[in-house]
Amino acid sequence: MKSPPPFPSGWYALGFSEDLRAGMVVARKFMGREVVLFRTESGKLCVAASYCPHLGANLGKGGSICGEFLRCPFHGFTYGVNGECTSTPYGRPPPAARLDLLEAVEVSGVIIAYHHPAGTPAEWQVEPPPEDEFTWGPRRTKTWTFPGHPQETMENSIDVGHFLVTHRLQDPQVLQPLTTEGPRMSAMYAFRRPLPLLQRGVLMKLFTSSNGLGFSCHNLSVPQLGWETRLLVLPTPLDEVNMEFRTVFMGRMIPGVNRQTLTAALKTRFGAAPVELAMMQYILFEIRRDIAIFRHKRYLPRPALGREDRQIGQYRVWASQFYPSSRG
Numbered sequence: 333m334k335s336p337p338p339f340p341s342g343w344y345a346l347g348f349s350e351d352l353r354a355g356m357v358v359a360r361k362f363m364g365r366e367v368v369l370f371r372t373e374s375g376k377l378c379v380a381a382s383y384c385p386h387l388g389a390n391l392g393k394g395g396s397i398c399g400e401f402l403r404c405p406f407h408g409f410t411y412g413v414n415g416e417c418t419s420t421p422y423g424r425p426p427p428a429a430r431l432d433l434l435e436a437v438e439v440s441g442v443i444i445a446y447h448h449p450a451g452t453p454a455e456w457q458v459e460p461p462p463e464d465e466f467t468w469g470p471r472r473t474k475t476w477t478f479p480g481h482p483q484e485t486m487e488n489s490i491d492v493g494h495f496l497v498t499h500r501l502q503d504p505q506v507l508q509p510l511t512t513e514g515p516r517m518s519a520m521y522a523f524r525r526p527l528p529l530l531q532r533g534v535l536m537k538l539f540t541s542s543n544g545l546g547f548s549c550h551n552l553s554v555p556q557l558g559w560e561t562r563l564l565v566l567p568t569p570l571d572e573v574n575m576e577f578r579t580v581f582m583g584r585m586i587p588g589v590n591r592q593t594l595t596a597a598l599k600t601r602f603g604a605a606p607v608e609l610a611m612m613q614y615i616l617f618e619i620r621r622d623i624a625i626f627r628h629k630r631y632l633p634r635p636a637l638g639r640e641d642r643q644i645g646q647y648r649v650w651a652s653q654f655y656p657s658s659r660g
């Protein structure tokens with residue numbers, strides 16, 4: 333088996349809120365389907381299967397917003413955010429003309445939609461990341477597309493062994509063992525990052541939390557720098573092989589840390605930008621190291637795990653809940 337079953341249930345990202353402004357219509361691939369995202373003039377979000385129920389035009393290719401409605405480019409039928417056909421240019425809307433809607437919401441500036449193989453309503457919601465309400469620096473985003481699966485990329489966040497080799501970290505400590513509760517999972521680790529001029533390197537703490545396989549939040553703090561980076565990792569299956577791997581970066585001074593840090597001095601002089609950008613570049617570099625592995629790896633349903641890998645077995649038991657009719 334090259335991958336787990338391709339479309340696990342749960343909430344998955346379809347884009348960033350800022351990329352879908354009022355009046356916009358966007359086409360996306362999602363779980364082997366074509367979907368259309370639109371935002372009405374008043375700002376209401378809607379996600380639906382792309383094909384117009386009238387005669388099958390792709391609403392994401394030429395559909396337009398008229399006030400609170402999406403207008404099909406083929407015969408001009410209009411649809412509201414509840415899926416109903418509200419008008420046609422020639423007569424009453426046919427009763428069967430209804431959009432096939434996906435449940436969609438926005439969390440932390442990310443548009444997410446729910447997928448279940450049986451099409452059943454969402455049984456749980458994504459909880460906004462902890463401390464979402466606090467002030468973070470500007471959001472920066474980066475998206476990759478590559479062959480992969482969200483279960484595999486999410487597994488990476490609790491795979492302690494790979495941090496030591498792929499990411500060249502040292503002295504791993506488990507500050508919070510992998511903890512699961514329903515569709516949620518969290519863990520906390522600390523590592524030492526060797527640096528050329530600092531013999532002891534710097535301590536890094538990583539708190540990782542996931543809502544299912546499609547929405548995870550990672551806080552990487554470096555107390556010696558007084559800096560913390562929040563990284564959202566949002567893998568979404570496009571089809572049976574490829575996925576979109578969206579990331580969101582935000583940074584801030586760690587609340588309450590010693591103001592005498594280098595970061596504080598740089599912030600006074602230049603604003604937060606130098607440390608913020610350096611941390612983002614560092615994390616991007618490390619993500620590319622992961623992606624180089626993901627592109628070519630193979631999923632092993634029965635991996636040869638060592639004693640120190642036991643959290644991977646625990647993770648896979650947790651992940652199996654997202655395959656309602658099959659085993660993960």
Ligand code: FES
Pocket residue numbers: 384385386387388389404405406407408409
């Ligand atoms: S196909 Fe959309 S209105 Fe006819």
Ligand SMILES: [Fe+2]
Pocket residue numbers: 488489494498499618622
């Ligand atoms: Fe990694």
